[in-house]
Amino acid sequence: MTATRAVSSQKAMAYATGAFVTLALILLQAVSAAARGAPDSFADLAERLSPAVVNITTSTVVAGRDAAPLPRAPRGSPLEELFPDLFGPQGGTNPRQRRASALGSGFIISADGFVVTNNHVIDGADEIQVELFEGGPLLDAKLIGTDAKTDIALLKVEADRPLPFVGFGDSNVARVGDWVLAIGNPLGQGFSVSAGIISARERSLRGTYDDYIQTDAAINKGNSGGPLFNMDGEVIGVNTAIISPTGGSIGLGFSMSSNVVTKVVDQLKEFGETRRGWLGVQIQDVDEDIANAVGLDSVKGALVSNVPDGPAKEAGILAGDVILNFDGREVKDTRGLVRAVGNAAVGKAVRVVVFRDGGTQTLKVVLGRREDAERNPVVPAVANTDEADKSVMGMRLTALTDEVRAQLNLEANVKGVAVLTVDEVSDAFEKGMRSGDLITEIGQKPVTAPKDVEDALKAAKDAGRKSVLMLVQREGAPRFVALSLVK
Known part of the structure; x- marks a missing residue:
């Protein structure tokens, strides 16, 4: 009986312990879910961050079209007063130059007035002005530096007081599904806030250094250069581009990640330009x-x-x-x-x-x-021989004669084997080989005649290779092509 009670007691304790652990896990999951859930309101965050976001206005002198003389009105005619732009006193001609304005967004990153925006917002501008939040003063901005590769520009304004500013966060810890807040000046309508989530990370559009955060937060023309905030109020991106068939937001917005922007800004601040390895x-x-x-x-x-x-x-x-x-x-x-x-x-x-x-x-x-x-770009060179044409793996090849060099616009010191034609059903054509290409190496060894190509391919097959690597130039740009040796 005692042993039975002991076993029952142990079972009860085990059950209680298991129930406690289960309850603890449930509570932990509930806390985690609450931490990841949508906030009740973005109002406090928007109120705190908005004063550091600015409107940017640029002015540029652009060439106007030459036009026929403007119509004349009789001297003293009421038309001269009602429509002075159309009927000047002397008639005259359309001005050859005019001023164009553009609007964008930006944000202040220091109390002494450094402002980050997009390069395309201020590119070519003669005058740049920064408008502070909700009717604040309009300040003239000085351009410190730009980086077209990441579309970032750094400005500086002078004010009679310390300015509100925001700091950068670590975009590398941002996760797909996290809430974000975009603040800016969409379509020139004034300050506006939009919320959404991170849809994707490490997106590339066109640039060499692209590292975009994709978001479904509404971003429109005029939002360019504005900040993308995380829920801690840190800037994790600079709103730069949208994909849209209509020109308006359809939920495909892109912000250059802060870990790219901070390096650019630091260099622009120190040197006025970028210094990349x-x-x-x-x-x-x-x-x-x-x-x-x-x-x-x-x-x-x-x-x-x-x-x-x-x-x-x-x-x-x-x-x-x-x-x-x-x-x-x-x-x-x-x-x-x-x-x-x-x-x-x-x-x-x-x-x-x-x-x-x-x-x-x-x-x-x-x-x-x-x-x-x-x-100071360096153009590589490679150099010449002569031999009969050969057909190899669907390519008709020829040595570099003076005539071939002239047709392909090649310098006299360039070496290699020219491709005359490529069979469209060959592996070579499928891999991108085209008429006019120049084969300079196979298996990292130079080739100067069609027989060199034939011998190199045979040697690779005999060695049991499934494919062979060819170095090919097209219009001076080299690239490797791997041709399959297995049919």
Whole structure:
């Protein structure tokens, strides 16, 4: 009997403990759900943040159309008084220049008057004015610097008192489904607040450094340059673009993420311009065929298609290398590498891990400055031989004669094999090979005659390769093409 009571007691305790744990989990889930739920109202947040959001007005002198002389009215006619713009006293002609105005939004990021907006809001403006919240003073703004690549501009206004301002948050911790608040000046109607959620992250539209937060919060023309806030009142994005067939919001708004914007703003504030790291390579994404051709076990990294004079060349990076790691960060694709390099400091020595000849190598590269490289672009060159045409894998190939060079607009020192025609049902055509392309390397070895191409493809087949990597130039731009050797 005693043993039975003991067992019953243990069961009761176990049941009670289980019930307690279940209750605790339910309460925890309820608390978590409440924390993630929609707020009862955005009013307190909007009231606190709105004073730091500004309207931006720009004025630009633009050329007018040449037009026929304006109609004349009889001197002293009442028409001259009623319609002075149409019937001037001397008739005259339409002015050749006129002033155009534009409206946008922005936000103050410091008490001493630094203002962030979009570059396209103030681009080309002769005058920029900032209107403070709800009838505040209209202040003349000085342009500190712009960055067209991220569409960010930094302005400065002077006021007789400290200005209300907002701070940046960490956009990397923002999650799809989080509530956000957009404040700005849509369609020139004055200050307005709209709420929504984050629909997606890490969106790319057109730019090299794109890292957009997509939101369904209403964003319209005039919202450009305004802030996107999280529920802690931190700026996690700068409202920049919408996708819409009508020109109005349909729930596809895009805000440049704060982790991109803060780096740009810091550089504009310090230097008046951006200073991005530059590796000095042309790259392309790795696909399954390319990975197989170079011997990678998976699709990853960024394939180097060309190495002009610059930091990478000095460090020993070669065309055909696959960059797997940059400065301690794994490289998933070209977009990730470009952003990592751009965010790195000019002059920084970084370690770059490349895949080459079936193994990895670590190289040390001292980064240059991208802006300097863009001002002084380096055009690579490669050079000449002669031999009979050949048809290889659906491509008719020819050596570079003077006549072929003239037709393809190639310099005398360029080497390679020209593609005359490509069979439209061939793998080469499917992979993008076209008439006029120039094959310069196969398997990272130079080719100067059609027979070199034929021999290289045969050697790859004999070695058991499923595909082969060709370096191809089109209009001076190199890229790798992986041709399948398996029918």
